[in-house]
Amino acid sequence: MKKILAIVLCIVLAGSCLVALSACGKQEGETAEATENTETENTETERRMIINSEPVVITAKDGFDNAGVTELICDATETYSFTKSDDSTTWKVFVLDEKFADGARYLAQAQQPALEGDGTLKIEEGKYIYILCSESAFTADSASEATLSIDYAAADDEDVTPDKLFTKGVWSASIDGKIDTYFIFDDESNGRTERADGTGGTPFTCEQNGYDAVFHFGSADDVTEAKFSTGDNTGTFNYGDKTVVYTFEAVPGADPVTFEVPAAQ
Numbered sequence: 001m002k003k004i005l006a007i008v009l010c011i012v013l014a015g016s017c018l019v020a021l022s023a024c025g026k027q028e029g030e031t032a033e034a035t036e037n038t039e040t041e042n043t044e045t046e047r048r049m050i051i052n053s054e055p056v057v058i059t060a061k062d063g064f065d066n067a068g069v070t071e072l073i074c075d076a077t078e079t080y081s082f083t084k085s086d087d088s089t090t091w092k093v094f095v096l097d098e099k100f101a102d103g104a105r106y107l108a109q110a111q112q113p114a115l116e117g118d119g120t121l122k123i124e125e126g127k128y129i130y131i132l133c134s135e136s137a138f139t140a141d142s143a144s145e146a147t148l149s150i151d152y153a154a155a156d157d158e159d160v161t162p163d164k165l166f167t168k169g170v171w172s173a174s175i176d177g178k179i180d181t182y183f184i185f186d187d188e189s190n191g192r193t194e195r196a197d198g199t200g201g202t203p204f205t206c207e208q209n210g211y212d213a214v215f216h217f218g219s220a221d222d223v224t225e226a227k228f229s230t231g232d233n234t235g236t237f238n239y240g241d242k243t244v245v246y247t248f249e250a251v252p253g254a255d256p257v258t259f260e261v262p263a264a265q
Contacts, residue, residue, distance in 0.1 A: 050075045055151035060089060060135040060143040068136030069104035072129040079122045081153040082115060089146035090134035092116050095127050108132060112169045112250040120153045164188050164208050165228055170254035172196075173235070173246035180246065184256045193217070194261050 050056075056072070063070040084091050092113040094100075100107055107130055115121050123129065135143050166185050173181045182201075185191040188208060194201035206215045215224040215237070228235045228248075237244045251259075 055149040058091075058131050058133075058148045058150070060133050060146040063104070063131065063133055064135060064140075064143040065137050067103070067105035067107070067138060068133040069107055070131040070133070071100075072131070074123045074125055074127045074129055077122075077124045079120055079153040081118075081120050081151050083118055083149045083151075085145075085147040085149075089144065090117070091148045092132040093121065094130040094132065095121065095123055096130065097127065099128055100130060105138070109255075110253045112252060113167070116164075116167060165211070165213070165230070166206075166208065168256060170251040170256055170259050171248045172251055173248055175244065175246060177247075182251070182259070182261060183248070184259055186256050191256065194259075196261060198261050 058070050060068075082091070082093060092108065093115040094107060094111050095114045096111065100111070102110060111130075113132070131148060133146070133148070135146065166183070166188065168185055168187050170185070171183045172179045173183055179196040181196060182194045183191065184194060184201075190203075190205055192201050192203045202217045204215050204217045205220070206213050211228045211230075213226045213228065215226060216222050217224060224237055224239055226235050226237045233248050235246045235248055237246065
C-alpha cells in the first residue's frame with residue numbers, strides 16, 4: 001500500500017512540475033512576443049525632423065535599401081538650410097502635403113523636387129519631407145560616407161539666392177489666374193513652351209542666374225530678360241516693348257518628354 005501511495009505521489013508531483021514549466025514557457029513566449037511587437041512598432045514610428053542643438057544629418061546609408069529615399073516629417077514651421085558634404089553625391093528634397101503612397105523608387109518620377117543640393121526651404125509643420133540620395137542599392141554596391149545636414153537657416157541666410165529656379169520639369173504660367181502657357185524644361189537650359197489653348201509653342205534656351213534669367217525663344221538672336229520672385233512665384237518677362245507677369249506653378253508628375261497640353265475644359 002505504501003508503495004502505491006508513493007507512486008501516486010510521484011505522479012502528482014511530476015504533473016505539477018509539467019504544469020509549472022508549461023506556464024513558465026508560456027509567460028516567456030508572451031514576453032518575447034510583446035518585445036517583438038514593441039520593436040515592430042518602434043520600427044514603424046515616423047521619424048520627425050526635430051532640430052535641437054545639433055542639425056539633423058541624413059547619410060547615404062539611411063535610404064540605401066529604400067531606393068535612396070529617407071522620409072521625415074517637419075516638426076515645426078521654419079526656414080531650413082540644407083548642406084551636402086561633398087559634390088560627388090546628388091541630393092534632392094521633396095516636400096509633400098501627404099505621405100507618398102507609391103514605392104520609393106517612383107518618387108522622382110511622380111514629384112518635382114523643391115530643392116536640389118544646397119539651399120534653404122521654408123517648410124510648414126506636418127509636411128512630409130523626402131530626401132532622395134543618388135546612392136542606393138540600385139546604383140551602387142555600398143553607400144559612401146556622404147551626408148546632407150539640415151539645420152535652422154540663419155537670419156541672414158533666409159534670402160539666399162538660388163542657383164537655379166527651374167530644373168527638369170513642367171510649369172504652368174498663368175495670367176490673372178488663368179493658365180496662358182506651359183514652360184517645359186528638358187533640363188536647366190533647354191526646353192519649349194506650349195500655349196494652353198493648344199495653338200503651338202516655341203523652343204527656347206535660357207541662362208539662369210538666381211532670380212534672373214535670359215531666354216532665347218526660337219533663336220539665339222532673341223533676348224528676353226526675366227526676373228522672378230519666389231515669394232509669390234511670379235516671373236516678369238520683358239518681350240520687347242511688352243511686359244508680361246506670369247504666376248508659375250509646377251505641374252506634379254509631368255514628364256517633359258511626354259507632356260501634352262490638357263484639353264480645354
